[in-house]
Amino acid sequence: MGNDRDPDVYKPLIPHPNPDSKPLNSTEWSSASVPSARTDEQALLTSILFKTALNIIDVSAADSQGMEQHEYMDKARQYSTKLALLSNSLSQKKPLPLPSLTSQPHQVLASDLVPYSDVQQVSKIAAYAYSAISQIKVDAKEELVVQFAIP
Amino acid sequence: MGLLIGNNKGNMTTSALTQGLERIPDQLGYLVISEDGVLASAGELENDEHTAGVIMQMVRTACRFRQQGAAEPPFKRMSVMLEDYVYTVTVSGQKVFVVKRQNNKREPVMV
Numbered sequence: 001m002g003n004d005r006d007p008d009v010y011k012p013l014i015p016h017p018n019p020d021s022k023p024l025n026s027t028e029w030s031s032a033s034v035p036s037a038r039t040d041e042q043a044l045l046t047s048i049l050f051k052t053a054l055n056i057i058d059v060s061a062a063d064s065q066g067m068e069q070h071e072y073m074d075k076a077r078q079y080s081t082k083l084a085l086l087s088n089s090l091s092q093k094k095p096l097p098l099p100s101l102t103s104q105p106h107q108v109l110a111s112d113l114v115p116y117s118d119v120q121q122v123s124k125i126a127a128y129a130y131s132a133i134s135q136i137k138v139d140a141k142e143e144l145v146v147q148f149a150i151p
Numbered sequence: 152m153g154l155l156i157g158n159n160k161g162n163m164t165t166s167a168l169t170q171g172l173e174r175i176p177d178q179l180g181y182l183v184i185s186e187d188g189v190l191a192s193a194g195e196l197e198n199d200e201h202t203a204g205v206i207m208q209m210v211r212t213a214c215r216f217r218q219q220g221a222a223e224p225p226f227k228r229m230s231v232m233l234e235d236y237v238y239t240v241t242v243s244g245q246k247v248f249v250v251k252r253q254n255n256k257r258e259p260v261m262v
């Protein structure tokens with residue numbers, strides 16, 4: 001993410017607080033008058049807010065960009081054409097043909113059944129797996145929500 | 152006795168399809184199903200279109216399984232095992248064959 005977005009599409013939620021800001025280095029810091037702690041926090045908060053806002057797309061934007069009538073009609077026509085194309089290709093899809101599993105169906109079906117011991121073993125394995133899955137749980141170690149206290 | 156429902160498409164006659172199934176010793180009934188519907192049915196599965204539908208869905212799902220990188224489904228026969236009986240199912244020449252057989256729970260005798 002950065003500043004290379006199309007400004008027509010990406011209107012920032014919060015205008016940049018200090019567009020020409022340069023990172024403070026130690027000399028600038030010591031030479032400037034000591035800013036009050038309150039303003040520092042404010043600036044920090046604002047920059048955090050701004051960085052977050054850069055990465056958020058507000059879908060409930062109050063003032064949605066208006067579209068001119070002809071633009072709207074064009075888009076509507078574009079979408080319905082595309083939809084018509086897609087629905088054509090979708091309806092033509094036939095169910096996949098079944099692969100042939102054998103050329104000797106009668107022989108295959110007449111062969112010995114699955115041994116009962118095999119069935120028992122698979123049932124046991126399935127029961128173990130079910131038991132293991134049912135024991136998956138969240139092990140909460142800390143509170144999820146904490147209060148920050150500024151002394 | 153068998154009952155023919157629907158067209159018989161394909162090279163085999165219906166009796167050729169079902170003769171082999173009739174002869175399976177402990178069979179309780181059978182179905183032969185194509186894409187269009189039930190071709191033949193007999194015994195406890197006679198006219199059982201509901202079972203045919205369910206088994207067709209199971210077969211379609213199972214035929215999509217693949218072992219790593221393999222082109223073919225990894226099985227020849229699907230067995231649906233219930234308490235007293237088993238449905239054995241396979242696919243050959245675009246047709247699904249289902250035979251309902253007695254479920255013998257006896258342990259095999261080792262000699």
